[in-house]
Amino acid sequence: MTAADILRLRIALAAGLLFGLGLAVSGMVNPAKVLGFLDIFGNWDPTLAGVMATAVPVTALFYRLAALRDTSLTGQPLPPPPARLIDRKLVTGALLFGAGWGMVGLCPGPALEDLVLNGRAWIFVAAMTAGMAAHRWWSGRSRAPAASMAQVPE
Amino acid sequence: MNVNTVHDLNRAALGGGLIGLAAGLLMLSNGRAAGISGLFAGLLGRWPASWKEDVLFLAGLPLGGLAFRFMAGEVPVTLAASPLLLLAGGLLVGVGTQLGSGCTSGHAVCGLARFSLRSFVATVLFMAAAMAAVAVRKFL
Numbered sequence: 001m002t003a004a005d006i007l008r009l010r011i012a013l014a015a016g017l018l019f020g021l022g023l024a025v026s027g028m029v030n031p032a033k034v035l036g037f038l039d040i041f042g043n044w045d046p047t048l049a050g051v052m053a054t055a056v057p058v059t060a061l062f063y064r065l066a067a068l069r070d071t072s073l074t075g076q077p078l079p080p081p082p083a084r085l086i087d088r089k090l091v092t093g094a095l096l097f098g099a100g101w102g103m104v105g106l107c108p109g110p111a112l113e114d115l116v117l118n119g120r121a122w123i124f125v126a127a128m129t130a131g132m133a134a135h136r137w138w139s140g141r142s143r144a145p146a147a148s149m150a151q152v153p154e
Numbered sequence: 155m156n157v158n159t160v161h162d163l164n165r166a167a168l169g170g171g172l173i174g175l176a177a178g179l180l181m182l183s184n185g186r187a188a189g190i191s192g193l194f195a196g197l198l199g200r201w202p203a204s205w206k207e208d209v210l211f212l213a214g215l216p217l218g219g220l221a222f223r224f225m226a227g228e229v230p231v232t233l234a235a236s237p238l239l240l241l242a243g244g245l246l247v248g249v250g251t252q253l254g255s256g257c258t259s260g261h262a263v264c265g266l267a268r269f270s271l272r273s274f275v276a277t278v279l280f281m282a283a284a285m286a287a288v289a290v291r292k293f294l
Contacts, residue, residue: 089253
């Protein structure tokens with residue numbers, strides 16, 4: 001492994017740790033708090049809006065810095081500009097994800113983090129993994145006859 | 155606003171800053187988007203070339219939770235949903251994030267930070283669906 005490879009692994013772990021710390025500090029790891037944020041017609045707790053209010057601009061600043069370069073600091077290619085296609089898959093997927101998120105109060109990041117903070121999260125993560133695997137199996141089957149369809153990267 | 159609201163808002167903003175720092179570092183240094191559902195699902199099939207990075211990033215999430223519990227003493231995690239609801243919700247989140255190419259981190263943080271129209275549409279839709287799910291459960 002080169003020095004850049006080792007740096008990349010260290011940064012990945014550090015970024016995961018910071019991300020996990022941020023989810024815990026903000027209260028995003030607490031499904032009860034998340035459900036309060038989503039309960040706009042009831043006893044609404046809007047405070048979690050503060051997470052996106054800082055997370056998005058800080059991320060955007062770093063993305064801007066990255067976009068000024070040809071490669072990442074460790075020499076990796078940077079992702080292409082975002083696709084603009086709004087199709088049925090995106091819409092259906094976002095609606096299904098939102099429904100599941102609102103039923104429990106967990107999205108994937110906090111769910112993985114809660115594995116060590118609340119044992120019941122294992123049930124959710126097991127089902128989430130099964131759902132992902134089912135989608136992979138299904139899309140592998142349905143893609144075969146329509147292999148000419150262009151895959152749109154995120 | 156009462157003291158608790160201000161306290162919670164400050165915590166949310168601080169946490170969001172840390173999340174932004176994490177997502178920003180991962181892109182600037184490694185050229186990777188911090189989309190958690192995508193990174194996790196990527197490990198379910200043939201492992202990608204970046205699997206070591208992805209595993210370390212994902213392992214950092216629970217480690218960050220443990221680090222915070224060590225510092226703060228206690229982290230409230232109240233998971234009131236019944237086992238059946240946990241299973242149904244987990245399944246929907248699993249299928250939905252794959253069909254819709256992302257979750258809260260991928261669309262509402264990384265996608266919005268790069269002004270992606272797809273991510274904006276996805277974020278509006280999944281927030282609306284989540285709010286509707288909460289409302290439906292309350293009035294049922």
